[in-house]
Amino acid sequence: MSYSTSTSEPAAAHGPTLSAKEIRRYTFKVGLARSEGGIMELISEIYTYVFGAVVLIVMSGAIIVGLRHSLGLGSEPAWSASALAPGFASLEPLQASATLMLTLAAALLSVQMNIGPIAMTVPQTFWWLGLPVRRRGFIQPGFFRSMIWPAAGAVAVVVPLSLGIGADSSPALVALATLCGAALALLLYGIAGWVQIVGGERWLRPLTGAVTVIAPLSLVATALINNAEKTRVDMSWLQYLPTSWPLLVADGQLWPLLVTAVAVAMLAVVYANLERLSSASLKSSAVASAYVAGSVLSMDASELSRSLSNGSRSGHSWIRLPLVFHRGTLTRRSVLTMLSAHLTMQLRQPATLVRVLVLAAIPASLASVQFLGNATLIAVVLYFCAHFAVTGLGSVARFAAGNPSVDALMPLPAKTVRRVHYVIPAVGMTLWVIICFALLHVLGVGSWPLIILAVLAGPGLGGATLRAAFRPTPDWNMPAVATAMGPIPTGAIRSFLIGPDLTLISLLPVLICLISGVVPLLAFPIQLALTLIAYAWGTKVRKPKKKGDGGIFGLPAAAPKR
Amino acid sequence: MSKPHKPAKPAAGGGSATAVRPELVRADRLRVGYGTKPVCGEIAFTLREAEAIALVGPNGAGKSTVLKTVVGQLEAISGTTHIRGQEADDRRLDFRREVAMVFDDDAFFPALTVEEHLAIVAAGHGSTVVEDLIDTELEFFGLTGERAALPHNLSSGQRRRMLLAAAFVRPRSLLVLDEPEQRLDTGMRARLAERLRSEVDAGLGLLLVTHDPEFLSIVATRAIFVDDVVKKMTPDQAALAISSENPHAG
Structure with missing residues (x-):
């Protein structure tokens, strides 16, 4: 067999080349013939786009109605009443x-x-x-x-x-x-x-x-x-x-x-x-x-x-915090090392921190606008901003969830490790709610009791951060579940909801008080209780699934092969 | 790797034969890296037809970065690279006709078979004997049984062979390979090394990165040690340098 196909005049032994269009068509034709969907896949695609368009139109309609009511172009429903202090410009x-x-x-x-x-x-x-x-x-x-x-x-x-x-x-x-x-x-x-x-x-x-x-x-x-x-x-x-x-x-x-x-x-x-x-x-x-x-x-x-966002990052950072501690017990030193490492990683993401800070100002920027200063809208936006801030401050915990071997190196029980991961997000989210509600207060929305209530909610949001970060990932090995939006991996929706749920629970009393405009005394013990629940829930360490646990649709799992 | 027959090397080092062979690659005062930070020392070399230059050096020294910069896949910090006298730029048709390259990519059309992937390359280069070319390369790379297999059904080593086969079903006067020995078994490495050597003897220009001293001594006619300071070496010196840094290589 001769392998001397190389040549200084490469095109000499070859005919005219195909066009890009021909090559593209060949690739798609051959690929399409082997795809599983056929006509049904096409129908599903169309259905998905139509469904998406309907959802978009309904959402846009809701916004239009809200805007027009706020502008006085229609009758004003109770939920769109202004949350701003009288006389606020x-x-x-x-x-x-x-x-x-x-x-x-x-x-x-x-x-x-x-x-x-x-x-x-x-x-x-x-x-x-x-x-x-x-x-x-x-x-x-x-x-x-x-x-x-x-x-x-x-x-x-x-x-x-x-x-x-x-x-x-x-x-x-x-x-x-x-x-x-x-x-x-x-x-x-x-x-x-x-x-x-x-x-x-x-x-x-x-x-x-x-x-x-x-x-x-x-x-x-x-x-x-x-x-x-x-x-x-x-x-x-x-x-x-x-x-x-x-x-x-x-x-x-x-x-x-x-x-x-x-x-x-x-x-x-x-x-x-x-x-x-x-x-x-x-x-x-x-x-x-x-x-x-x-x-x-x-x-x-x-x-x-x-x-x-821009993925390019410098390979160097000037942020250096001490990672080695010499005083105290082994547990204390390990905890301090973990805390310091967590803080270092968080501080080395300045873009994320800026994003989290901007999120704290968005509810206030809504409140500053004439037709957007209604309490319900502010509360809804505040919830979404809080959730995105939670995911931003959870990036280090998310890294720990994806790389469990790093945490396993520490001579600490899993429960303690999880609680250490809780500290920075809890402090961060408490600062976040202080900034957010202080800005709202300056603009005439809310009151001092509401700020205190929000401060009580901050540590609960830290729990939500951990819950979102350590949520189980969708199971890519299981068959995909068919939905109106196309097939999605098993557990994807559940995975999507884990985290936002605890953010809502943690913020519920605050949001209700923001919308209603009053902060009853009863709200404080309720908020405290919900924050404690969020802490316990967020720092809970899930037991790893045993091999034989569960099967599809609740049927017993198949016996392991010997 | 078993000890293979070592083909005779062409004159490389300033003889009269070198002077008449056309120049394929010329890298002048090339500084490579990311942003403005160079990853290794300044590099300069000329590669002519029927020559094979191996870039060697420790992990992270910048060998692959040099390789990608030379063929215009990365922007140089300073300096220039010319392929057949023209600036290295894969937007030019003649560049793509002449230069075949295999880096550490692992990208495939999920619904296309091994044969169909190779057919795209062979037909795209205007081959009139697509079937024959594919048959030959599938046989050489031990993939005849996987002709109709989809990429996700192949092992990592088989996917690597398929990528290499794609570089051989097309014409080429310059072949650029980034660690071709990766994920290949010992027998395949030896066969590939001998084949590359015979193609170099027939006129191919070869620029490769390798960590395998035996592969290097069979294939390369010259070597460049890439690190903070870039040094030109003979293949034997380079093989020795690799062996001392990685006693398990090969």
Whole structure:
């Protein structure tokens, strides 16, 4: 057998190469023929999209009704009563909407740059990109497919805003505002695509990150200044930022629709330069997209947040805490080492800590806006912010859950180890609720007794952090369960709910008192009891499952093979 | 690995034969790393046809980073790499025609068989004898029985063989391999080493990273020790350096 196939003129013994389109079609055709779904899979896909659209429309409708009631455009239900102190000068809806649009635009651009935005799958980058054919045919489908998400996101945001805010929300104006919003989102997609082609995201990335953090805080700051100085800071310039143009269209102005032409031109430029994308960039975006898809599938909010944010981290940190202790008993020294290690790992994630801090300010930023200052809305948003803060502060505990051998190195019982992991999140979440409720109080929402009640809830949220971090992972070895949203691994939904449930239980008295506007004395012992329950629940160490335990649908497990 | 026959090495070291062989790769004052932080010392070399350069060195020294930078998969901190006189850039069609590379990737289309993966590569490179090429490579890499197998049904070593086979079902004048001996059994390593050597003798340019001293001494015509200070070595010196750092290699 001769192996001398190598040659200095490699193409000499070969015929004309196939086109990218032919190779792509071959790959899909062969793959499709072997997939299990066929026509039923297609129907399931359509059903999923229709179901998703209905859910989106219902949610948007609820927001629109709420906004219109808050603006006095309809009768006001009891649950949307203002939680603000009388005489408090709220921010105008237009400023809030403009800030929201700016934040979302920065977040969209940041996410787009982190995941590509023009992406292929990992196998495609490996098996296709090395072929000597024009790559446009490989890259183009990903370019068009990736446009759907920013456009859909823009529709989901702009439709309710233009319906809720526009004085004359005629269908034509809403449609034009939505078109403007979609064009704006696609322009940002085009910018991210251009950055992917030519590089140069070094200054854009920190800028978008800073805007995402600062913009929501600016609402709280402006409201505070307005009320302290008894004046109004002029923020009308915000509505002229391009990110606010869809709102102007909803208000009857048509010139911002020029952004549509700019977006088309930008996309055309990116399209014309698709072949300039490097393999390294396409591979990196393929890996990032796979990470995002995996996080969505595993329903892990913390992982999803990490996957959507910039993954590049410096290999070095200036944070150094003592890890070796010489005084006291062995148990005391081990506990101190663990605490110090936990704190070090947490402090070495500054981006996570900033995110957690911003989450503490979001309920206050809602309260500062004229039409959003109703207690129920603040309570709901506060719950979600608390949950995301819980997952943020649980990252170290989550690492410990995924790497049990590290904890096993310590000469401590499992129960003690778990309690040590509880300390930092409990302290962190207590500080979090103090910041959150103090900001609300300054803006005229709540009272001192409510802050004290919230402080009592803080340690309970620490328990929720551990419960979420040490929750059992979905069983990937078991058959997937069929759902309306497609097959999901066994235990995924249960896994998704473990953690948020204890956050709700821990915060229940606080949230009820926030909505009702009064803090009865009885609330304190109830809150204390729930916090103790949350602590006990969160620090409980699950017994590992025995091999013979349980079977599918409660049937006895199969006898182990000998 | 059993002691294989050591094929005769072509003249490498400044003889008249070297002067006439066309230059494949030229790396000039190359500094590689992540961000602005270099992972190893500055590197410079020229690889001509019928030459095989092995990059050796301890774990984490930056060998794979050098390899990826040379073929344009990573951006260099400074310095340049040229392939056949043109800047290394896999966006160019002629680059992709000439350069075959296998890194430590483990990515496959889950619904495509071994044969279909190889067919994409062979047909994508314009082969008119796809079936024959695939038959030959499946036989060489011991995958004939796995022709219709899906990737997730293969062992890690079989998947590695499939990746290597993909580099051989296509034409190439430069082959870049990152630790090709990885996950291969002793017999397969020996066969692969001899085959690579015969292809180098026939004109192939080979740039590889290896930790296997025996593999290196069969295949390489020259070696570069990559670390904080980069040193050029003979294959024998490099094999000795590897053996002393890793007595269990091979």
